[in-house]
Amino acid sequence: MAFEGILLGMGNPLLDVSAVVEDDFLNRYDIKLNNAILAEEKHMPMYNELATKYHVEYIAGGATQNSIRVAQVSFSLLHTPNNTPSSILVDPLLRWVELLCMFCQWMLQIPDATSYIGCIGKDFFGEEMKKNSKLAGVNAHYYEDEIAATGTCAVCIVGGERSLIANLSAANCYKPEHLKRPENWALVEKAKYFYIAGFFLTVSPESIQLVAEHAAAKNKVFMMNLSAPFICEFFKDVQEKALPYMDYVFGNETEARTFSRVHGWETENVEDIALKISAWPKASGTHKRITVITHGVDPVVVAEDGKVKLFPVILLPKEKLVDTNAAGDAFVGGFLSQLVVEKPIEDCIRAGSYAANVIIQRSGCSYPQYPDFK
Numbered sequence: 001m002a003f004e005g006i007l008l009g010m011g012n013p014l015l016d017v018s019a020v021v022e023d024d025f026l027n028r029y030d031i032k033l034n035n036a037i038l039a040e041e042k043h044m045p046m047y048n049e050l051a052t053k054y055h056v057e058y059i060a061g062g063a064t065q066n067s068i069r070v071a072q073v074s075f076s077l078l079h080t081p082n083n084t085p086s087s088i089l090v091d092p093l094l095r096w097v098e099l100l101c102m103f104c105q106w107m108l109q110i111p112d113a114t115s116y117i118g119c120i121g122k123d124f125f126g127e128e129m130k131k132n133s134k135l136a137g138v139n140a141h142y143y144e145d146e147i148a149a150t151g152t153c154a155v156c157i158v159g160g161e162r163s164l165i166a167n168l169s170a171a172n173c174y175k176p177e178h179l180k181r182p183e184n185w186a187l188v189e190k191a192k193y194f195y196i197a198g199f200f201l202t203v204s205p206e207s208i209q210l211v212a213e214h215a216a217a218k219n220k221v222f223m224m225n226l227s228a229p230f231i232c233e234f235f236k237d238v239q240e241k242a243l244p245y246m247d248y249v250f251g252n253e254t255e256a257r258t259f260s261r262v263h264g265w266e267t268e269n270v271e272d273i274a275l276k277i278s279a280w281p282k283a284s285g286t287h288k289r290i291t292v293i294t295h296g297v298d299p300v301v302v303a304e305d306g307k308v309k310l311f312p313v314i315l316l317p318k319e320k321l322v323d324t325n326a327a328g329d330a331f332v333g334g335f336l337s338q339l340v341v342e343k344p345i346e347d348c349i350r351a352g353s354y355a356a357n358v359i360i361q362r363s364g365c366s367y368p369q370y371p372d373f374k
């Protein structure tokens with residue numbers, strides 16, 4: 001099948017431990033809403049407190065893995081004959097039901113359009129992670145660390161907003177040696193598109209470099225995400241090293257502004273920043289760099305070749321909003337599902353908005369198991 005393995009993601013597979021908490025909980029652990037950070041010493045008791053005192057949900061997560069899973073599912077959904085993305089977006093919910101049925105059949109035909117690489121532990125959570133990828137049809141090649149436990153990410157939700165505290169644990173043990181093994185490098189050779197969230201810059205810049213150079217040499221498409229203000233700020237050097245290879249840069253408004261400040265650009269204007277990121281020198285000349293910045297409910301900003309385009313999102317009544325966690329990841333997933341079949345950028349953005357819209361009506365980055373339609 002022509003699409004098999006066309007999209008490869010590499011990142012930190014994490015088990016999201018999600019719970020609704022109170023402001024007091026946030027204060028005690030010194031965490032801020034709408035932020036994503038790495039766990040420190042002071043956060044250690046938090047995971048246990050979440051598990052014992054709150055109603056927690058365990059959901060396979062990790063930014064890249066979420067995007068890849070959504071891409072795989074959307075891919076299966078959207079590439080059915082007679083179903084162009086534009087028709088899907090007419091009435092998302094009705095369409096959703098219809099497509100879900102088709103999706104089950106379609107999955108059987110191309111289960112492996114996407115693949116994913118990252119490191120987990122040899123434990124229960126790791127096993128759950130494997131089952132989850134399989135179920136979504138993602139061809140995951142996990143490196144299994146002998147000692148470290150599968151990474152977790154606390155998702156603390158207050159009033160529909162959330163804070164992420166990642167304990168990378170095994171995810172932090174990924175090694176380029178795993179990537180170089182013939183069975184894994186074969187995934188790189190097969191893929192034509194690569195997506196890596198910025199979070200992976202803290203783990204294995206060498207692995208990123210290997211993939212980036214391969215993509216540049218073979219005229220393939222290499223994509224990364226700014227992912228979090230702390231990446232732009234404290235991993236500036238490794239991010240800059242990867243930037244020339246990036247054909248697409250994703251990010252949200254806050255990340256874009258942090259990037260701008262860290263580079264001394266003296267502009268807070270998201271459109272200007274997107275243009276400047278696109279104009280950053282490139283390692284290979286084949287593709288012009290496209291920068292895609294999301295803005296919550298505001299239009300998505302796309303900068304390419306010195307020009308900016310704005311794309312409105314699908315609005316959602318406030319009472320339907322459950323959890324904006326993973327909206328960004330889902331957006332990227334939907335976007336990628338169209339990009340890899342060479343759809344125009346308008347379709348990519350539409351599919352991204354659609355995927356984000358579905359995800360924010362649910363807890364975590366999970367697709368409905370049954371259509372919620374009565």
Ligand SMILES: Nc1ncnc2c1ncn2[C@@H]1O[C@H](COP(=O)(O)OP(=O)(O)OP(=O)(O)O)[C@@H](O)[C@H]1O
Nearest residue numbers: 252294295296313316324325326327328329353356
């Ligand atoms: N309240 C909302 N209503 C409708 N759509 C939304 C809303 N919030 C997010 N979205 C959709 O999700 C996309 C990404 O949102 P946003 O810019 O908030 O990402 P983000 O803050 O990076 O998300 P996260 O970090 O939670 O994954 C938007 O472009 C939009 O399509």
Ligand SMILES: *[C@@H]1O[C@H](CO)[C@@H](O)[C@H](O)[C@H]1NC(C)=O
Nearest residue numbers: 039040041043044149167169
């Ligand atoms: C992260 O997880 C590991 C393994 O479960 C644990 O030993 C460690 O204490 C945790 N670190 C923090 C900061 O919570």
Ligand SMILES: *[C@@H]1O[C@H](CO)[C@@H](O)[C@H](O)[C@H]1NC(C)=O
Nearest residue numbers: 034035227228229252253254
């Ligand atoms: C963008 O994402 C960051 C986390 O990386 C978060 O702190 C911020 O609130 C988000 N911004 C918007 C406008 O949603």
Ligand SMILES: *[C@@H]1O[C@H](CO)[C@@H](O)[C@H](O)[C@H]1NC(C)=O
Nearest residue numbers: 063197225227250251294328
């Ligand atoms: C990635 O990019 C999207 C879309 O531009 C953004 O909304 C999101 O916050 C980013 N997130 C991660 C975690 O990589």
